[in-house]
Amino acid sequence: MAIELIYFAWVREAIGKDGESVSPPAEVVTIADLVRWLSALSPGYSEAFAEPDRLRAAIDQDFVAFDAAITGAREIAIFPPVTGGSGIGG
Incomplete structure (x- = not known):
């Protein structure tokens, strides 16, 4: 299953891109699993x-x-805590 990922703030800066399309393995079933899987991709x-x-x-x-x-x-956004404004879902 291909998922569009979107990264914000220092997450985007550390990864070096603002988003990508990924197809995680079958054992990745939650956001926590996804974050663990992604963390192993590169420094x-x-x-x-x-x-x-x-x-x-x-x-x-x-x-x-x-x-x-x-x-x-279809889309997963990962970001630091947000303050002010409506941001995502607003």
Whole structure:
């Protein structure tokens, strides 16, 4: 399943791109699994996802917890906590 990933703020800076299309392996079923899988891809990903407790996620523009299933997701955004404005899902 191909999923469009979007990265914001220091996550984007550490990875070096603002998004990409990925097809995670079958055992990647939650946001937490996805972050673990991505962190193993390169030092930049490892740096971006080193502290998952400092990250937030949205699936198809709805904020979700890291235990949320990614099945059927078209787009997943990963970003630091947001302050002010409506941002994603607003």
